[in-house]
Structures are given as C-alpha cells and as structure tokens.
Amino acid sequence: xxxxxxxxxxxxxxxxxxxxxxxxxxxxxxxxxxxxxxxxxxxxxxxxxxxxxxxxxxxxxxxxxxxxxxxxxxxxxxxxxxxxxxxxxxxxxxxxxxxxxxxxxxxxxxxxxxxxxxxxxxxxxxxxxxxxxxxxxxxxxxxxxxxxxxxxxxxxxxxxxxxxxxxxxxxxxxxxxxxxxxxxxxxxx
Ligand SMILES: [Zn+2]
Ligand SMILES: [Zn+2]
Numbered sequence: 001x002x003x004x005x006x007x008x009x010x011x012x013x014x015x016x017x018x019x020x021x022x023x024x025x026x027x028x029x030x031x032x033x034x035x036x037x038x039x040x041x042x043x044x045x046x047x048x049x050x051x052x053x054x055x056x057x058x059x060x061x062x063x064x065x066x067x068x069x070x071x072x073x074x075x076x077x078x079x080x081x082x083x084x085x086x087x088x089x090x091x092x093x094x095x096x097x098x099x100x101x102x103x104x105x106x107x108x109x110x111x112x113x114x115x116x117x118x119x120x121x122x123x124x125x126x127x128x129x130x131x132x133x134x135x136x137x138x139x140x141x142x143x144x145x146x147x148x149x150x151x152x153x154x155x156x157x158x159x160x161x162x163x164x165x166x167x168x169x170x171x172x173x174x175x176x177x178x179x180x181x182x183x184x185x186x187x188x189x
Contacts, residue, residue: 003035003063007074010067011056014074021102023095025078028052033074035060043073043111046080054081065120069111075099076107134171139164145171 001009011033018025025031029052036045036057044058056077062070079099084091088109096107131145137159150156154166 003060007033007035007058007063007070010071011074014071014078017103018075018078018099021098023082023099025081029054029081031056031078031081033058035063044077046077046086048086056081064122065116069116069120072105072107073111075103075105079107131171134169135166136169137162137164137166 015026031054033056037060039045039057039059040061042059043062044056047055047057049055056074058070058073058077062073076096079085079092079095082091082095085095096105099105100107131147133146133149134143135146135149135153136143140159140162142159142161149168154168157166158164159166
C-alpha cells in the first residue's frame with residue numbers, strides 16, 4: 001500500500017467513525033484528500049474550493065507517524081469542512097470536543113511535533129543536528145546517530161533490523177537525518 005492509498009484508507013475510517021456519532025461530513029459536500037510533499041511545517045490543511053467542495057492536504061512527513069496521529073490530523077482537517085469551522089473558533093472547538101470525548105481522539109488547534117515523533121519512535125530533526133556518535137550494527141551495517149550515548153548502550157540494545165550488536169563511534173559534524181525511523185530494542189532493564 002502506498003502513502004496515498006494508506007491516507008485514503010484512514011480517511012474512510014474517519015468518515016465512518018464520524019457517521020457512528022451522527023456527523024455526516026460528506027453530506028452536501030465533496031471532500032478530496034491528498035498528500036502534500038512540500039510542506040515541512042504544518043501537519044495538514046483544508047482548502048475550500050467552492051461552496052460544497054473541499055480539498056484536504058496531509059503533509060507527507062505526517063504519514064510516517066503512528067496511525068492514530070495521522071487520523072487525528074485527518075479528523076482535524078475534516079472539522080474544517082463543517083459549516084463555520086474554517087478557523088479554530090467556537091464551532092471548531094465544539095466538534096473537536098465531541099470527537100475527542102466520543103471517539104477518543106486528541107484533536108487540538110496545533111500538533112506537538114516533538115511529542116508525536118517521539119511516540120512514533122522517529123528522530124525529531126527540524127534542522128541538522130550536531131551529533132556526537134554514530135551507532136552501527138556489526139552485522140547488517142544499519143546505523144543511526146545520537147547526541148549522547150549511555151555507557152551501557154551496547155549491552156542494553158540490539159539492532160532492530162537483524163538482532164546484531166551495535167558499535168558506537170565518536171564523530172563530529174552536523175547531520176540532517178530527516179525523520180528517520182530508529183530500529184532498536186532493549187535486551188535488558
Ligand atoms: Zn486547523
Ligand atoms: Zn543489524
């Protein structure tokens with residue numbers, strides 16, 4: 001499944017969940033959804049094309065986050081399709097409150113990128129970071145960067161790709177890692 005297909009699948013789920021609490025967001029309006037590959041800052045946006053046509057765009061980097069965070073973003077933009085909800089005013093807030101309470105969402109005015117990346121086990125790197133260590137798997141060469149490494153790191157963690165041991169190398173330099181997923185697991189407490 002590619003990202004657009006995944007997005008459409010999650011979009012349909014959101015639409016159905018809204019129907020289950022008697023919010024028919026597609027009634028009298030057509031809503032298109034697509035991925036925006038350019039936007040690095042915002043999670044998504046909702047454009048009103050005409051009186052009854054809306055176009056939702058979800059930023060591509062959001063598609064790497066956990067599904068509940070993606071759906072949270074879709075829900076947020078779906079509320080913007082409802083009457084008098086083009087901003088984050090009272091009408092928007094009321095829908096958000098109902099959806100949060102009845103469907104267990106966490107819709108707010110803005111997202112918290114740092115938290116969302118951490119939940120999704122992704123490095124949060126808006127700008128290149130001065131990393132001090134490169135961690136390399138002995139067996140498959142999988143590697144990633146860290147600013148700090150605990151003394152017991154190589155005893156505690158194994159490669160999430162192959163189960164191999166890690167070696168830690170001291171490095172210097174600005175590195176842009178671009179929201180990479182980190183694969184590792186803990187072997188001891
Ligand atoms: Zn919004
Ligand atoms: Zn490995």
